[in-house]
Amino acid sequence: MRLALAVLLVGALALPTRAAAGDPLARASSASRSAAYAGDQIIVTADGGAVHVTLARVEHDPPDWTRIEYRPFGTGARWVVIRQGDAEIQYDPLARTGIRTDRIPVDDDALLAGHLAWLRENYRVTSAPGQLLGRSTDRVVIAPRTPDRPTHRFDIDRDTGIVLRAERRSPSGATSELAAFLSLELKPRGWRRGAAAPAGLTLRAEASRAPFSAQDPVPISAPTGFHRVGAYRLADGALEIVYSDGLSTLVVYERPGAIAQPPGGSRLARRQGGAVWVGSAGLRTLAHWERHGWLVTLVGDLTPDTLLAAADRTGVDPAPRIIDRLLAWLRGLVASL
C-alpha cells in the first residue's frame, strides 16, 4: 500500500516536469540551469533610423555562472558582466573599475508556472519547426492579444532549450531588438567550475534594495493582463513595484514629492486631470506624473497610449501652479548653497 502511494505521489510530482519538457518556452526558461555553452552573439537594436550593433561573447556553466563580454561595434570600449550565484559584477576591463550588485531572485518553478499561464492568457503562441546554426529548433512566435506591446520571436534549440535567436518588434514595426548567436559550442557541465572574477578590480556596491509588503502609497491601475510580482524599497525611500504579463515587465516607481521634474527626452501630454510626461527609449516607454504628494513613474514595453490610460485610471493631480514650482526650486537652491 505504501509503495502504491509512493508511486502515485512520485508520478503526480513528475507530471508537471513531463508536461514542461515538451513545451519550448518552458525548456527555454530552464535552459540556463542545465545547458553549458560558449558562443558569440550579435545584438542589434533598431529605433527608427538609428541602428546599434554590439558583439557579445557569452560563456555559461550551469546552474548559475555566466560571463558576458560586450564589444560594441566601432571603437566603443568593452565591458564585462559576470553573474555567479546571487551576485553580479559589471566592470570595464581596461579601467578595471565597476560595480557589484545583488541579483533579483525571482527564478523559481512556482513563479515560472504562473508566468507561463499569464503569457498564454495575454499572447497567442504559435510554434513551427526550424533550423538555425545547423541545429533543429522550435520557431516560436508570441503575438500580443492587445496590440499595445511587442511581438516576440524566439528560435529555441530543440535539444538544449537555448534561445539561439530572439527578436522583439514594436506594434508599429519601427523599433526592434535582436540577439542571435553567430556561433555556439556546447560544453560539458562544470567546464568553468572554479572560475572567479579577475583580481585587482575596484568595485563599489550598489545601493541596497529591500522587499516591501505594505500598501502602495499610490495604488496603480495596471494595464490589462499585468500581475504584481514584487515590490522593493530603496535606500532613499523610493519604492519599485514590479508587474508582469507573463512575458513583458512593467516597473512602477513611487517617490515622495509634489513637483515632477520631467525626465530627459520626455514630452508633455495634457490630460483631463492634469499633466503626464511621456518618453521612450527603444521599446521602453515611460510615463511620469504626480499623485497625492507622490511622483509616479511607469516604465514598460508598452505604447504611450496604454501608459497614459493607466495614469488616467490611477489618477493624475492637477498641474502645479508656477508659484509652487518656483518655491520648490528655491528650496532646492537654498539647500544646495
Add this chain to the structure above:
Amino acid sequence: MNDHPAERLSAYADGVLAPGDAALVAAHLAECGPCREILDDLRAVRAVLRSAPAPAPHPAALPRTLARLGARPRSVRRWLGLVALAAAALVVALQLPLAPTGPADLGDDAVYYQTHARFAVSHPIANITLATYLSTALPYQPPGATAPER
C-alpha cells in the same frame, strides 16, 4: 617615376598631398597597375569606414557627462536666485496655474529605463540571450551610479 609611392598613396587618396607631389603620384598611377589596385583598396576601405555607424560613446562616459551637466558655478546660482525671486513675486501676484515646465533631469530617464531592463532580465522567461540584448539596448551605466534625486 620608377619607385612605387606606396607611402604617399594614402595621403593622395585623402587629397592632402601638395599639388606637386600629387601630380607626381598621379603620373605614376597612370602607368602602374599594382599601385592603382592599392589605391582602389584604400578608397574601398575609406568608403566602408565612412559608411560605418558612429561609434557609441564609452558607457562610463554617461555618468561623467551627466555630472558635468549638473555642475553649475555658485555665482550663477545666486544670480539665478535673484531672478527667480523677482519672477516669484510677479507670479504671486498673478497666481497662474501652469503645467510642469521644469528643466529636464537628463539622468533620470536612463536610470528608470535601465532599472526596468534589470528587472526584465530577472524575468523567468528571460535567459542569457534575452539578458544580453536587454543589457545592451540602453546606454550602459552601472546600476545605482546615479540614483534619481528629486
